[in-house]
Amino acid sequence: MPITYTSGEQIEVYRFSIPVTVGAPLLALFLQAFLPRRLPFFSIFDLPLLVTIFFAMARRNPISGLFTGAAIGLVQDMLGPYPIGIYGIAKTVVGYGASSLGAKLDVENVGARFLVTMGFYLVHAAVYFTVARGMVNLTLDWSWSRGILAGLANALLGVGLYFVLDKFKQRT
Amino acid sequence: MESLLGRYRNLIILVAVLFLQVLGLAVQVKRSGDAENTRLIRRWAVDLVTPFERGLVWAQNSSTNLWHNYFFLRGVRAENRQLKEQIEQMRLEQVRVREDATQAHRLQSLLAFKEQFIAKTVPAQVIGSSGSDLSWSIYIDKGSNAGIAQDMAVITSGGIVGKVLRVYPSTSLVLMINDQSSGVGAMLEKSRLQCVARGTPNGELILDRVMSDEQVIAGENVLSSGGDQIFPKGLPVGTVSRVGPGREMFLSIKVKPAADLSRLEEVLVVTEKQERAPLEAESGGRVRAADILAQRLPSVPQKPAEVAGTSPSGTAASGATGEAATATGEKPQAHDAVPPLTGTGTGVEVVKKAAPKPATGDSGTNAGSRNGAGSSAALKAASAGSSPTPKSASSPAKPVMAPPKPSNAQPTPQPATPDSPH
Numbered sequence: 001m002p003i004t005y006t007s008g009e010q011i012e013v014y015r016f017s018i019p020v021t022v023g024a025p026l027l028a029l030f031l032q033a034f035l036p037r038r039l040p041f042f043s044i045f046d047l048p049l050l051v052t053i054f055f056a057m058a059r060r061n062p063i064s065g066l067f068t069g070a071a072i073g074l075v076q077d078m079l080g081p082y083p084i085g086i087y088g089i090a091k092t093v094v095g096y097g098a099s100s101l102g103a104k105l106d107v108e109n110v111g112a113r114f115l116v117t118m119g120f121y122l123v124h125a126a127v128y129f130t131v132a133r134g135m136v137n138l139t140l141d142w143s144w145s146r147g148i149l150a151g152l153a154n155a156l157l158g159v160g161l162y163f164v165l166d167k168f169k170q171r172t
Numbered sequence: 173m174e175s176l177l178g179r180y181r182n183l184i185i186l187v188a189v190l191f192l193q194v195l196g197l198a199v200q201v202k203r204s205g206d207a208e209n210t211r212l213i214r215r216w217a218v219d220l221v222t223p224f225e226r227g228l229v230w231a232q233n234s235s236t237n238l239w240h241n242y243f244f245l246r247g248v249r250a251e252n253r254q255l256k257e258q259i260e261q262m263r264l265e266q267v268r269v270r271e272d273a274t275q276a277h278r279l280q281s282l283l284a285f286k287e288q289f290i291a292k293t294v295p296a297q298v299i300g301s302s303g304s305d306l307s308w309s310i311y312i313d314k315g316s317n318a319g320i321a322q323d324m325a326v327i328t329s330g331g332i333v334g335k336v337l338r339v340y341p342s343t344s345l346v347l348m349i350n351d352q353s354s355g356v357g358a359m360l361e362k363s364r365l366q367c368v369a370r371g372t373p374n375g376e377l378i379l380d381r382v383m384s385d386e387q388v389i390a391g392e393n394v395l396s397s398g399g400d401q402i403f404p405k406g407l408p409v410g411t412v413s414r415v416g417p418g419r420e421m422f423l424s425i426k427v428k429p430a431a432d433l434s435r436l437e438e439v440l441v442v443t444e445k446q447e448r449a450p451l452e453a454e455s456g457g458r459v460r461a462a463d464i465l466a467q468r469l470p471s472v473p474q475k476p477a478e479v480a481g482t483s484p485s486g487t488a489a490s491g492a493t494g495e496a497a498t499a500t501g502e503k504p505q506a507h508d509a510v511p512p513l514t515g516t517g518t519g520v521e522v523v524k525k526a527a528p529k530p531a532t533g534d535s536g537t538n539a540g541s542r543n544g545a546g547s548s549a550a551l552k553a554a555s556a557g558s559s560p561t562p563k564s565a566s567s568p569a570k571p572v573m574a575p576p577k578p579s580n581a582q583p584t585p586q587p588a589t590p591d592s593p594h
Contacts, residue, residue: 026220084214089190
């Protein structure tokens with residue numbers, strides 16, 4: 001079984017079948033576009049972000065992570081009304097960060113996943129806000145309370161979602 | 173050098189990917205008409221996602237219809253009775269509203285106002301959203317194949333929803349009015365204060381740039397003003413829900429949208445608008461009230477130059493008309509084209525009916541909004557002083573109450589035609 005060695009610890013690297021690699025992000029994008037119309041509270045979640053974090057942490061490859069994040073983010077941008085690239089940039093950073101972190105830490109347990117997801121949600125929001133305000137001139141107001149609440153909600157959902165997606169992992 | 177590149181390979185790729193995206197974003201922002209530049213790739217993404225959404229919406233609707241139409245019929249009889257009663261009440265209300273609308277249209281025709289009427293709409297179903305709580309937009313299941321084009325107004329029976337931002341063959345992206353990049357020309361129903369309704373990042377709707385010395389009260393209706401050239405005048409935008417002091421010298425006014433934007437299922441896309449004056453003005457046979465008034469007012473002394481070579485009656489009429497035109501704030505030469513008075517009964521009747529009973533704001537507006545035209549909106553705007561003409565139309569009404577009958581006037585003027593356009 002091929003394994004990578006980082007800081008003297010054994011960390012497993014996973015891969016996914018092509019249908020899962022393509023289907024899971026597409027399903028996340030579809031649900032993100034569809035569900036908020038039926039369940040308005042669902043707009044607080046960012047399913048594509050959770051999928052980006054999951055794939056990045058599981059593959060533990062920064063290049064793969066950043067390209068996964070960029071692809072998912074760009075498709076998410078294409079579905080929205082604003083210029084393409086805002087989500088793309090934010091998710092590229094998250095994909096790179098999550099995979100880099102995954103290569104250094106054990107992010108398999110629930111507590112670590114919760115904290116990592118919440119942290120990366122805030123990183124994603126910070127990058128998004130910076131780009132949206134700085135480049136696209138959108139007037140976004142940052143609210144710490146809302147950001148933390150949304151981060152908690154996404155982290156909770158993420159832990160459950162990762163549990164489901166773990167079933168599709170294949171050891172390299 | 174090689175080892176350096178190898179060591180920072182990941183970081184270099186990250187920077188390169190980010191740089192490319194920033195560059196692409198900058199190009200889009202620079203060319204503000206981003207829709208055309210990115211149309212093709214957006215279409216790919218939409219084509220990828222919307223078929224599933226359509227399928228799910230279809231399945232959901234089918235199951236809902238099956239349930240509601242075949243299984244869940246309990247209480248239908250009672251509901252039917254209740255609806256019949258409601259129809260009766262609405263019929264009574266309709267008579268009143270129609271009368272007010274007729275009156276408003278008559279006055280509008282006198283003022284030669286032009287309105288935008290909703291001529292054609294296409295119903296569409298909401299199939300999805302942009303999938304973000306930072307942008308407020310929806311996807312509908314009709315596109316260019318159904319005649320939908322960019323910047324068309326999207327409405328519901330409750331009020332306005334937004335405008336078409338991007339059009340694909342069988343899908344369209346609608347930017348809702350509560351999106352932060354959205355703006356609607358609006359006005360307050362009672363005070364006729366013109367303003368702009370904007371969205372906020374939180375998806376709320378506010379009235380922008382209203383000075384703090386303006387009187388705005390919670391509960392007041394906000395209507396579209398038609399100034400944005402997208403939404404016809406008089407459509408409900410929302411209701412003022414909160415008024416407070418805002419930044420600098422402006423008020424902070426929050427508006428509750430008239431349409432339930434978070435639970436939209438079906439919408440109407442206004443595919444065709446008509447700009448026309450009310451039919452009474454179009455007919456050409458009618459005579460302006462101001463001209464009739466001018467004829468009945470004491471004529472001004474004729475200038476010696478005009479006396480020579482003009483018949484007495486013609487001079488008096490034209491001179492008086494010129495005087496009335498000046499009083500109404502219009503250019504006198506415009507009245508040269510006014511046809512000679514033949515059926516003065518019609519004109520007198522118009523002024524008589526218009527002067528004593530001003531149109532009530534609510535009913536007139538309702539009628540206007542249903543028809544896509546703010547009939548009483550225009551009337552009120554005029555009476556509020558936005559146009560100089562109404563003052564003259566109402567002030568000289570006094571002598572008309574007991575007018576000396578002209579020789580060719582009919583003895584009993586016909587009542588106002590109830591089949592005036594709505």
